[in-house]
Amino acid sequence: MTPFRRWCVVALGTLLLIGVPIGLRALPAAESDVSASALLERVRASQDAGWSGYVETEGTLQLPDADQFSDVGALFGEGTVLRAWWRDADHWRVDQLLLTGERDLIHDGGRTTAWDYERAEATVSRDPDIRLPRSADLVPPELARRFLDGVGDGDVSRLDARRVAGVSAPGLRIVPSSELSSIDHVDLWADPDTGVPLRVEVYAGSGKPAFTSTFEEFDGARPPAADVDFTATPSSDVEYDDVLDIADAANQYAPVRPPRTVAGLAKSESSDRAVGVYGEGLTQVIAIPLRDREADALRDQLAVTPGVERTDGTEDGPGRTLVTVGPLGVVLTGTEGEGGWLLAGTLNRDGLVRAADDVVRGFRYVGRG
CATH class of the missing domain: 3.40.1000 (Protein Transport Mog1p; Chain A)
Incomplete structure (x- = not known):
């Protein structure tokens, strides 16, 4: 094979690697005939599923910037990029990617380690039932799990399928049954094979969503245990905190x-x-x-x-x-x-x-x- 032809093969392969994912996202979503109640059940059954991927969130909720709650305000009022590996509810890792590094949460049983890459600091704490929201709560599967608590068949209806992270995902709309709720509705789209929610949109009224969490890349296979492990380097500061x-x-x-x-x-x-x-x-x-x-x-x-x-x-x-x-x-x-x-x-x-x-x-x- 001549150098020119070899270069053409390499160029074609590169174009395919780049073009195929873009092409998948550009394809129209295939419709699904799954009912709203069946899709609701499929999403609920996915809570034990493993997965991994890149998540982007976008919030428009400008909360007061008080010292003890500044991290919460940033999560709901800004854009966040997350890389997550989820084996199950007891073993997962969610990395918040920043311009200058990352802040990671690694969960193992009843213990969570917060790792600050820039400072080379790790804080290990128990994982209490009562705590403030954190980055791991905002990945689509966790966000959907909380919203679906107490939701019945009469509270959901089907939405047209939507292509999310290259997946043709059937949609579900949830409308609150209580007149006290400030949420108008929540829309979600789920992986048809695993039932894992891929995109969640929260609406306070008509128009644009007030908060969105979506997978940009998604893998429905359970990640290996090594992906959710964390070992501090010898030069890292490790602290143990009884109060989260x-x-x-x-x-x-x-x-x-x-x-x-x-x-x-x-x-x-x-x-x-x-x-x-x-x-x-x-x-x-x-x-x-x-x-x-x-x-x-x-x-x-x-x-x-x-x-x-x-x-x-x-x-x-x-x-x-x-x-x-x-x-x-x-x-x-x-x-x-x-x-x-x-x-x-x-x-x-x-x-x-x-x-x-x-x-x-x-x-x-x-x-x-």
Whole structure:
């Protein structure tokens, strides 16, 4: 073979390698005759499936930039690129890719390691039931799992198939059954073979989604154990932390207990200490007790957020500072120097106010421990 012909073969092979994935994405999606209820069941059954891939999220929810919650605000208000390997719910790795490095989460049983590449620091912590959202919660399968909690056949309908990460994926629309929900609907598209959700869109109303999570590349095979392993280098700093974040700290140590129900929503079985998690699926709210210093700092940030509502306490109800951003609502009870309860979730304004009033009137003090 002449050098020229050899070069032509190499060039053709390169074009095929590049062009085939692009071509697959450009092809129209093949329709599916699977029913909404059958697709819902298939997606639920995929929770034990293994997978890997690249995920991109896009959020338009500009939450207040308070110190203890800045990472949460970035997750929901910016674009995020994730590389994930998921063997099962107990063994996974999700790397958040940054311009200058990456921040990784490696989960093994009841323990999670947070690895900061730039600083060469690893923090190992227990994995509590009550905590703030993290990057691993935003991959499409995990996001869909939380939204589908409590959803019935009457809450879903079929959407046209859509090509996601080269896969012709049938779609499903979920509409909340509760009038308290701030979410108008959630659309998702799933891999027809495994049922793994490939794309999730959250809508607060008509128009563009307020939050989107989608696979750009997807592999439906269970990744090998080596892909979710992590071994710190000899020069790395490794720390062990008994407290994951402010929600975990409050849940462990705050000497209070929230009421059993707020705004008519029952408290989850997992929230049996100081932090209350109420509702399910598309209608959920978390109530976190805050000390004076945390509450005052957050209250100051909320006060300068566009659309904030501030109310002083009266005989008819407690004081509060309330902000709604798309489908997310945040309310902080009390006034300066009083501490307060932080409530955040997917309740509409009236639901948040009712929930906040119920928490303030219904919580009780208990002994520490």
